[in-house]
Amino acid sequence: MSLRHAVLGLLSEGSASGYDLMKLFDLSLANVWPATQSQLYSELGKLAEAGLVDVTAEGPRGRKEYTITEKGLAELRHWLTEVPPARVLRSDMLLRVFFLGRVSPEEAKAYLSGQAELARKQLEHIESIRGLVENGTDNLSVYGRLVLEYGHRLARSQQEWAEWAQKQIG
Amino acid sequence: MSLRHAVLGLLSEGSASGYDLMKLFDLSLANVWPATQSQLYSELGKLAEAGLVDVTAEGPRGRKEYTITEKGLAELRHWLTEVPPARVLRSDMLLRVFFLGRVSPEEAKAYLSGQAELARKQLEHIESIRGLVENGTDNLSVYGRLVLEYGHRLARSQQEWAEWAQKQIG
DNA sequence: CAGCTCATGTAATGGGTTACATGATTTT
DNA sequence: AAAATCATGTAACCCATTACATGAGCTG
Numbered sequence: 001m002s003l004r005h006a007v008l009g010l011l012s013e014g015s016a017s018g019y020d021l022m023k024l025f026d027l028s029l030a031n032v033w034p035a036t037q038s039q040l041y042s043e044l045g046k047l048a049e050a051g052l053v054d055v056t057a058e059g060p061r062g063r064k065e066y067t068i069t070e071k072g073l074a075e076l077r078h079w080l081t082e083v084p085p086a087r088v089l090r091s092d093m094l095l096r097v098f099f100l101g102r103v104s105p106e107e108a109k110a111y112l113s114g115q116a117e118l119a120r121k122q123l124e125h126i127e128s129i130r131g132l133v134e135n136g137t138d139n140l141s142v143y144g145r146l147v148l149e150y151g152h153r154l155a156r157s158q159q160e161w162a163e164w165a166q167k168q169i170g
Numbered sequence: 171m172s173l174r175h176a177v178l179g180l181l182s183e184g185s186a187s188g189y190d191l192m193k194l195f196d197l198s199l200a201n202v203w204p205a206t207q208s209q210l211y212s213e214l215g216k217l218a219e220a221g222l223v224d225v226t227a228e229g230p231r232g233r234k235e236y237t238i239t240e241k242g243l244a245e246l247r248h249w250l251t252e253v254p255p256a257r258v259l260r261s262d263m264l265l266r267v268f269f270l271g272r273v274s275p276e277e278a279k280a281y282l283s284g285q286a287e288l289a290r291k292q293l294e295h296i297e298s299i300r301g302l303v304e305n306g307t308d309n310l311s312v313y314g315r316l317v318l319e320y321g322h323r324l325a326r327s328q329q330e331w332a333e334w335a336q337k338q339i340g
Numbered sequence: 341c342a343g344c345t346c347a348t349g350t351a352a353t354g355g356g357t358t359a360c361a362t363g364a365t366t367t368t
Numbered sequence: 369a370a371a372a373t374c375a376t377g378t379a380a381c382c383c384a385t386t387a388c389a390t391g392a393g394c395t396g
Contacts (some may be wrong), residue, residue: 032264035182061364061375081191081277085263093204093255097317099179101309139271146335147267148230157327165316231347231392
């Protein structure tokens with residue numbers, strides 16, 4: 001049920017339409033909590049019905065601008081401070097590692113070296129966008145940088161692990 | 171669609187019933203690809219219908235023993251070597267970080283220190299089970315140790331990050 | 341024979357993905 | 369006038385979670 005909170009979170013920084021939110025999702029939360037357009041619109045409907053957001057303006061082309069309500073803000077803060085984050089790490093990549101014994105050592109190593117390479121690329125990518133976000137004093141940028149740093153460390157760990165793991169085989 | 175491959179992977183180590191598989195899931199794949207009992211039984215039905223597994227024995231209490239077929243093994247190997255792992259990291263924990271600006275710096279720090287503490291406990295837990303799995307020469311143990319090492323590095327990174335992030339606030 | 345473990349299944353619900361459908365407004 | 373962008377919505381399908389339902393066979 002976290003899409004709800006992702007939407008409330010973005011709206012807590014300012015009013016926006018479904019369309020605006022979609023763009024925001026794509027450029028800020030995409031790597032942490034991806035959402036599709038149809039999901040977003042239906043969630044906004046539910047949030048409005050529950051009184052956590054209001055439609056505060058209607059523009060051209062049926063545009064609806066949503067604004068978070070007091071109740072919505074309270075729910076957001078409650079979620080942030082009192083609901084324990086339930087992490088379920090489901091990793092396709094790690095699942096395969098369990099079964100690498102079913103293929104040849106060469107294939108297993110190739111898999112791991114592919115993962116190392118992917119992590120290296122991810123690392124580069126993060127470094128390249130770091131520059132773009134390093135100015136920016138709004139909340140989303142400030143805390144977004146903490147998330148980016150997490151991603152950076154994760155990618156580095158992953159690369160090192162994949163290189164180490166290759167050596168364990170054979 | 172990876173539950174299917176998790177099941178094939180386990181069956182590639184030896185035949186088992188749904189009940190057996192459930193126990194195997196809980197003690198080996200639980201942290202990488204959790205599955206519920208009802209999911210498992212329905213997946214086994216689908217796998218049998220698709221000819222990727224066969225029912226090779228029936229025991230007391232309606233027990234059905236499933237065995238992977240050649241077709242199933244081929245599918246498993248195909249998945250291992252040719253299907254690029256699509257990682258979608260959806261993290262409740264990181265999502266909150268984006269919105270920590272909505273609560274007081276004290277609350278934000280408390281959140282991060284809670285995460286550091288959780289990571290520390292996770293690290294301890296991994297170290298404690300490391301001893302138990304360190305012998306064991308079957309495929310699942312050998313490659314399971316690579317996964318465990320990943321978990322260890324991840325937990326350590328997470329702890330260090332959460333401690334670092336706390337210092338960035340304020 | 342009571343209680344535990346083994347063993348399989350169904351039903352309801354919710355979240356996520358993909359595809360489809362439609363049309364207004366702005367830009368070139 | 370065509371093309372791009374803005375903008376919202378619906379429908380079908382799959383996967384996952386929770387709860388329910390049932391009963392056979394072993395163990396003390």
